[in-house]
Amino acid sequence: xxxxAPPRPTDTGVIPLPEPGxxxxxxxxxxxxxxxxxxxxLANHGYLPRNGIASFEQIVSAxxxxxxxxxxxxxxxxxxxMLARGNPYINKLSIGLDTPLIPPLxxxxxxxxxxxxxxxxxxxxxxxxxxxxxxxxxxxxxxxxLFAQLLDLVAQYGDNSTVTGPRSVVNRxxxxxxxxxxxxDSQAADKKLEYHIGRVLLSYxxxxxxxxxxxxxxxxxxxxxxMTSFFRDQxxxxxxxRRSAAGNLxxxxxxxxxxxxxxxxxxxxxxxxxxxxxxTDNFDGCSLYYNLAADNVPAVLxxxxxxxKQNVDFxxxxxxxxxxxxxxxVPRGAA
Ligand code: HEM
Ligand code: MG
Numbered sequence: 069x070x071x072x073a074p075p076r077p078t079d080t081g082v083i084p085l086p087e088p089g090x091x092x093x094x095x096x097x098x099x100x101x102x103x104x105x106x107x108x109x110l111a112n113h114g115y116l117p118r119n120g121i122a123s124f125e126q127i128v129s130a131x132x133x134x135x136x137x138x139x140x141x142x143x144x145x146x147x148x149x150m151l152a153r154g155n156p157y158i159n160k161l162s163i164g165l166d167t168p169l170i171p172p173l174x175x176x177x178x179x180x181x182x183x184x185x186x187x188x189x190x191x192x193x194x195x196x197x198x199x200x201x202x203x204x205x206x207x208x209x210x211x212x213x214l215f216a217q218l219l220d221l222v223a224q225y226g227d228n229s230t231v232t233g234p235r236s237v238v239n240r241x242x243x244x245x246x247x248x249x250x251x252x253d254s255q256a257a258d259k260k261l262e263y264h265i266g267r268v269l270l271s272y273x274x275x276x277x278x279x280x281x282x283x284x285x286x287x288x289x290x291x292x293x294x295m296t297s298f299f300r301d302q303x304x305x306x307x308x309x310r311r312s313a314a315g316n317l318x319x320x321x322x323x324x325x326x327x328x329x330x331x332x333x334x335x336x337x338x339x340x341x342x343x344x345x346x347x348t349d350n351f352d353g354c355s356l357y358y359n360l361a362a363d364n365v366p367a368v369l370x371x372x373x374x375x376x377k378q379n380v381d382f383x384x385x386x387x388x389x390x391x392x393x394x395x396x397x398v399p400r401g402a403a
Contacts, residue, residue, distance in 0.1 A: 069159040071379045073386075074125040076139050077132050080314040082285040085134060085304050086113045092303045093118065100164030101302070102186035103199050103208050106281065107163045108302040110134050120163045121170060124150055124383070127161065135281040138316035140389055147386035151365045151399070152190035155182045156379045162186075164208070173376070190364040190401070193267040195254045197246065197275065198299050203260035210300055214250075221245045222292050229289065238290040240327060243275045248331035261338040265351055266359030268335045269324065276323035285309035317390050354394035361387045361397035368403045 086092070090113040095101050100120030101108045107127070110116045115130040122130070127146040131137045146161075154161030160170050162184030170182050185191055188202040198214050199207050225245055227237035254261050263271075282298045283290035286309045297305035336346035349355070361384065369380050388396050 069123075069157075070375055071124045071156070071159050071382050073143070073382075074129050077314075080136060082309045082312045085308050085310050086115075090114050095120070100162045100167055100184065100186075102162075102164040102184065103192050103196065104163060104185065105198070105210075105299050105302055106131065106135060106277065107185070109298055109304060111163060112302050113304060116163070119169070121160055121167060122163065123159045124161070125159075132314075134310065136285070136310040136312075136314050137281065138314040141315070141317045141320065143386040144317075144390040147383035148360055148365075149185055149191055151361075151369065151380065151383050151387075153183060153185050153187055156369070156383060157376045159379065191270075193271065194258065194261050194263055195247075195250050195267070195271050197250060197271075197278070201254050201258040201261065204258045210302075212300070215296075215299055217249065218242070218246050218295075219292060221249075226292075229291065232291045232293065236292050238279065238292065238295055240279065240323065240330075243279060243327050244330040247272060247275050247327055248333065251333045255338065255344050256342075259338055259340060259342050261344070263333070263336060264347060264359060265335040265349070265355045266364060268328070268333065269356045270360070272324035272328045273320055275327050276320045279323060280315045280320060281311065283311065285311040288312075354391060357387070357391040357394050358397050362400050364401050365397075365399035366401045366403045367399050369399055 092112055093114070095112065095118070099118060101111065107116065110130045111118055111120050115134045116122045116126060124146055128139070128142045131142045132139055150156050150161050155170050155173055157173050158170070162170055165184045165186045167184065172182055186208045188207055192207060194201045196207070197218065198210050200211055200214065201207060205211070221242045222238055223235050225239070225241045226235040227239050228234045229237050251263070278295070279290060282295055284294060294305045294308065297303050334346040335351070336344055339345050372380060384396070
């Protein structure tokens, strides 16, 4: 199935969510859900197919509509997901794990490629906020103990609100403390911790997503109750409006960079004895891009022809659009 860029949204202002025709319905047996609270929420409201299996076009349309994520950012992230964990031949990606609805690629070139976004590695990685590291726990489902740590930090460092009460509003300081604590805890507990440059920046990007996309678009405020609705219930809270301007990579990158530089963490990985070994590479502006689009996309995807090749090229280009100053990445990952 040939992937075609969906139309760019013409309207990028606030709108109340969910819209009529998008009620919350909990997932049914067999429906796929995974480590992304944003995609899970969209599937629970029918912005994505409720079975959790979606095409490139469906995911881009859903995240731009439902959270006002910038079109290019949405396209690049979705393209990476499709290349890393989807089936770009039939244009389907599971937001959870393996499903018979997504067969392997033709010619069996994919090995484990079609497992879904919840599969560990390539996209899903360590030091998540509300999911445990793969080697030591549940890396897919919401973990209430981790979320409780986040709420504790809001109570210590959050902003006050006359509506929701003292220290009830999540701010950047809370994320600085939480992301650093998550690293310290994972580093100590997970002998197999892997935290290379792509994962570091993606994981800080996810903290920035929380501040930017889960905040109410009317006042820009992210209350603990709203955050709980998205993370725990995977549901739009009552009275929610999406953000008032599209959230693009510049904005996310700026917030992610600020959170990281407040309490810096070097990219690296644990040795078998549990010592953290920082990476020795010289990181430049393109390092995130190459770690994702080159290292974490299987090289076998290049040995293709026809529709699959057209789709792979389209998806690689959708990522490159976000990093147009860097020479294009060439996939070199293992199958
Ligand atoms: C985490 C995929 C859009 C919010 C993740 C993860 C994946 C993923 C694979 C797991 C990474 C990990 O923590 O190990 C995607 C894809 C998207 C997308 C392919 C398509 C555009 C969004 C949107 C939002 C969002 C629109 C917010 C509205 C988050 C957050 C996390 C996350 C907050 C971190 C969860 C945690 O650490 O506990 N996403 N996502 N994502 N995503 Fe998404
Ligand atoms: Mg993770």
